[in-house]
Amino acid sequence: MSLERSEVESIAHLARLAIDEADIPRYATELSSILGLVEQMNSVDTHGVAPMAHPQDVHQRLRPDAVTEADRREQFQRIAPQVENGLYLVPKVIE
Amino acid sequence: MEWEAVIGLEIHAQLSTRSKIFSGSSTAFGAAPNTQANAVDLGLPGVLPVLNAEAVRMAAKLGLAIGAEVARRSVFARKNYFYPDLPKGYQISQYELPIVARGELEIELEDGTVKTVGVTRAHLEEDAGKSLHEDFHGLTGIDLNRAGTPLLEIVSEPDLRSAKEAVAYMKKLHSLVRYLGICDGNMQEGSFRCDANVSVRPKGQHKFGTRAEIKNLNSFRFVERAINFEIERQIDIIESGGAVVQETRLYDAARDETRPMRTKEEANDYRYFPDPDLLPVALDEAFIEAVRLTLPELPDEKKHRFMTHYGLLAYDAGVLTASRELADYFEAVVKAAGGHPKLAANWVMGDLAAALNKEGLEIDAGPVGAEQLGGLIMRITDNTISGKMAKTVFEAMWNGEGDVDTIIERKGLKQITDTSAIEQAIQAVLDANPGQVADYRGGKDKLFGFFVGQVMKATRGQANPAQVNE
Numbered sequence: 265m266s267l268e269r270s271e272v273e274s275i276a277h278l279a280r281l282a283i284d285e286a287d288i289p290r291y292a293t294e295l296s297s298i299l300g301l302v303e304q305m306n307s308v309d310t311h312g313v314a315p316m317a318h319p320q321d322v323h324q325r326l327r328p329d330a331v332t333e334a335d336r337r338e339q340f341q342r343i344a345p346q347v348e349n350g351l352y353l354v355p356k357v358i359e
Numbered sequence: 360m361e362w363e364a365v366i367g368l369e370i371h372a373q374l375s376t377r378s379k380i381f382s383g384s385s386t387a388f389g390a391a392p393n394t395q396a397n398a399v400d401l402g403l404p405g406v407l408p409v410l411n412a413e414a415v416r417m418a419a420k421l422g423l424a425i426g427a428e429v430a431r432r433s434v435f436a437r438k439n440y441f442y443p444d445l446p447k448g449y450q451i452s453q454y455e456l457p458i459v460a461r462g463e464l465e466i467e468l469e470d471g472t473v474k475t476v477g478v479t480r481a482h483l484e485e486d487a488g489k490s491l492h493e494d495f496h497g498l499t500g501i502d503l504n505r506a507g508t509p510l511l512e513i514v515s516e517p518d519l520r521s522a523k524e525a526v527a528y529m530k531k532l533h534s535l536v537r538y539l540g541i542c543d544g545n546m547q548e549g550s551f552r553c554d555a556n557v558s559v560r561p562k563g564q565h566k567f568g569t570r571a572e573i574k575n576l577n578s579f580r581f582v583e584r585a586i587n588f589e590i591e592r593q594i595d596i597i598e599s600g601g602a603v604v605q606e607t608r609l610y611d612a613a614r615d616e617t618r619p620m621r622t623k624e625e626a627n628d629y630r631y632f633p634d635p636d637l638l639p640v641a642l643d644e645a646f647i648e649a650v651r652l653t654l655p656e657l658p659d660e661k662k663h664r665f666m667t668h669y670g671l672l673a674y675d676a677g678v679l680t681a682s683r684e685l686a687d688y689f690e691a692v693v694k695a696a697g698g699h700p701k702l703a704a705n706w707v708m709g710d711l712a713a714a715l716n717k718e719g720l721e722i723d724a725g726p727v728g729a730e731q732l733g734g735l736i737m738r739i740t741d742n743t744i745s746g747k748m749a750k751t752v753f754e755a756m757w758n759g760e761g762d763v764d765t766i767i768e769r770k771g772l773k774q775i776t777d778t779s780a781i782e783q784a785i786q787a788v789l790d791a792n793p794g795q796v797a798d799y800r801g802g803k804d805k806l807f808g809f810f811v812g813q814v815m816k817a818t819r820g821q822a823n824p825a826q827v828n829e
Contacts, residue, residue, distance in 0.1 A: 278628055280441055317434040317456075317633045323641040329376045329413035332383030335394040340401060350392035351500030354443040357490060 266296040360598075361562040364590045365570075366525050366555060367479075367517035368582075370532055371510050372542040373486065373550040374417045380485050380509035381408030381451065388548050396488070396503035402447035407636055410435075414509040415640065417541035418458045418483050419650045421511060424539055424657055425478050427462025429647050435483075435637040438629045443501050444488035452512075454631040457482035458640065464515075464535070465659060466527040467677065476528050477516030486510050511541070517556065517567065522586035526579050529553055530681075534658050538683045552577045557589045559597065568593070569603040573610055573617055585610035589617050661686055669693070669700035678708055684722045688729050695733020699740050706732060710753050727756050734763040743767065788813040 272291050276283045283291065337350060346353040379386055382399035399406045422429040436454035459481035465473050488503035513532060519525045533551055536542040544551045558570035573589060576582045588610075593603050608617040656664070658680050665676035665686075680686045685707070692703045711732060715725050735756065739749050744767060755766045788810055789796055799806040 278439075278630070317639045318635065320638070322638055324410050324638040326412035326415060327383075327409040329378050329411050330383065331378045331385045333378075333385070333395075333397040336397065337393045340396070340398075340403075341393070346498065348495055348500065350394070351491060351495070351502055352393065352443075353495055353498040354501055356492075356497055356499050357443055 267292045267299070362559045362590075362594050363562045363564075364520055364522075364586070365517045365558045365560060365567055366519040366521075366586060368515045368519065368525055368529060369554040369556070370513045370515075370529065371486075371552050371554075372421075372513060372532075372536050372544075374414050374509040374511055374541055375543050375550075376411055376413045376417070376509055378411060379507035380411050380414045380483065382507055384507065386508050388545075390504055392500075392502040393504060396506060400446075400503055400507040408451060408634075410637065410640065411509060414483060415458070415642070416650055416653075417509075417539070418481065418511050419642065419647060420539050420541055420654065421481055421513070421536065422459035422462065423647070423651050423654060424535060425459075425462030425464055427478060427481070428460040429642060429650075430456060430458050430460060431642055432456065433458040433482075433640045433642075435634045435640070436631045437634045438484075438631055440629060442487070442490075443499060444490045444503070444506065446488070446503065446506065450485060450487065451634055451637070452484035452631075453482035456639075459513075464528065464531055466524065466531050468527065469523060471673070474518075474524065476518045476524075479514045479516050481511055481513040484510050484512060517558075522583045522590070525555060525586055526583045529579060529582055531658070534681055538655055538658055540655075546577050546579075549577060553582055555582060555586055555589075557586055557593070558603070559590055559593045568597075569605050571603065571605065571617070572607045574607055574620065576610055581610055581612055584612075584615055585617055588615060592617065655683070665689075669704075671700060671704055675704050675708065679704060682722070688722050691729030692733045692736065695730045696736035696740070697733075699736055702736055702739065703733070706736060706753075710750065714753075714757055725757075726759055727753070731756055731762060738763055738767065785810070 269288055269292060272283075272288050272295065275295070276291075341347045341350075341352070344352050374380075376386060378384060379400060382397055384397045384400055385395045387395065399408060419429045433453060434456040435451050437449040438452045438454070439449040441448055457480045459478075461480065462478040464476050464478055466476055467473055486505050486508040488501055488506040491500040491502065493500070515528060519528055533544050536551070537544045542550055546552065553576045555573045555576060556570045557573065558568040560566065560568040571589060571593070573585050576585055589608070596603055607620045609620050610617050661680040662673075662676045665671050665680060666673060669676075671679070678685075679689045689703060689707050692707060693700050696703055711725065711727065714727075715722065718725075732753075735749055735752055738744050738752075739746060744752060748767075751770065752763060752766050755761070755770065756763065760766055761769070792810075792813070795806050795809060799810075
């Protein structure tokens with residue numbers, strides 16, 4: 265399977281990656297070869313093999329429902345680019 | 360042409376755990392912005408989510424209550440999209456293996472028939488934060504206190520055929536999650552909200568039409584109005600030769616219409632994959648049975664018991680069991696009154712409900728407790744006061760003037776049931792109105808009511824009306 269230029273652009277957009285125009289053909293080739301590997305795996309008959317959700321055969325441990333975290337807003341907001349009235353400020357998003 | 364609407368609902372119920380689904384931050388509503396958002400909720404590098412046992416228990420509880428299979432193994436997945444109130448760039452949700460599989464819920468339609476609505480699945484996920492679009496110098500403010508709050512998304516089959524059915528289903532589920540104590544159901548605070556998938560098709564056609572999804576409906580009224588608007592809109596499009604576009608729409612309550620959300624450049628492409636930070640969740644029989652033991656009497660069972668045990672009509676039993684608090688209140692009234700469930704039902708659904716409604720109070724916040732109302736009913740049934748006097752006493756109780764007997768005493772409201780006293784009063788009325796007595800004897804039967812009225816007036820309403828009539 266080989267990716268089109270438009271597909272590379274779309275994937276980059278979904279991942280919010282700014283990629284250089286000139287690099288698109290190279291990405292297309294490299295991503296296509298990854299898909300090639302997937303295709304190769306797809307050709308294996310996995311009938312009757314349960315899908316693996318995690319490489320380790322263990323299960324999720326559950327945590328008791330208790331509040332264990334204190335308010336550390338001040339510390340967290342010290343590394344934020346912009347805050348006001350306790351809110352993190354970000355470029356305007358409009359629905 | 361006759362059209363049929365096909366509706367499915369996705370309901371998000373915020374689970375009432377103390378802490379978040381994957382972190383130990385508090386979930387309390389109304390805290391100052393970002394004071395309940397810790398490193399995990401903020402998606403800082405290197406943090407790991409740890410699943411809250413209570414959220415899992417609550418999800419299982421819903422599954423058991425709707426007769427669904429609770430998955431022995433379920434998997435969390437990442438749903439990827441970019442939005443500032445979702446700091447990780449993905450929402451932890453469940454995709455292929457949700458915790459609750461297919462179940463069902465019975466709803467009662469307006470004509471009294473019962474319809475079974477399929478529940479496709481219910482899965483656990485985390486809520487996002489809140490974006491505040493007010494003016495922050497052209498910027499958007501983000502509050503992440505809600506980020507990581509546990510949600511149970513309950514997805515119905517496209518079994519609903521009208522806005523009214525959709526509302527009946529939503530109300531039923533709302534009542535159920537509150538009975539189960541897994542969600543406070545507060546719609547203003549967004550604890551219980553709904554997305555509706557709506558399409559139309561010619562009646563009799565099997566294939567579904569193209570659907571639109573209406574997002575974020577947070578009241579029963581809006582659900583009904585939004586769906587009705589959407590059905591009309593789609594029918595108009597098709598009848599004028601157009602085609603419905605599959606899209607996400609928002610309901611604008613002020614204009615009572617739905618309109619498309621500004622379409623993002625790309626179609627939703629969430630690229631779900633199993634979250635490598637979380638292991639599969641395994642529930643054994645012991646866990647599920649332990650949850651089953653915590654199930655309360657469910658609304659349908661309670662309604663049935665109210666009909667058989669108290670002899671209530673289906674409608675009344677339905678109203679009284681709509682919430683666990685109301686049902687408990689009613690039963691406490693009956694107990695305090697030493698029986699008389701029908702009279703108790705009338706008072707709870709009548710004067711009490713009206714008074715609560717007027718002041719916008721919940722059943723357990725009113726000034727008249729179940730014991731007090733039960734006491735009032737006891738005084739009606741032992742003939743101490745008439746039904747009319749009882750209304751005065753109720754009003755006085757509501758205004759905090761004391762208990763039933765104190766009020767009856769203080770207001771001198773005792774009903775006269777002493778036959779000789781009533782006869783005396785009647786004689787006095789007859790003596791005072793010789794003209795009317797002659798007319799009555801002459802065949803003017805209607806005057807009977809006049810005499811009764813005069814007797815009630817003479818006794819200042821304290822005579823037992825039934826006895827006067829005799």
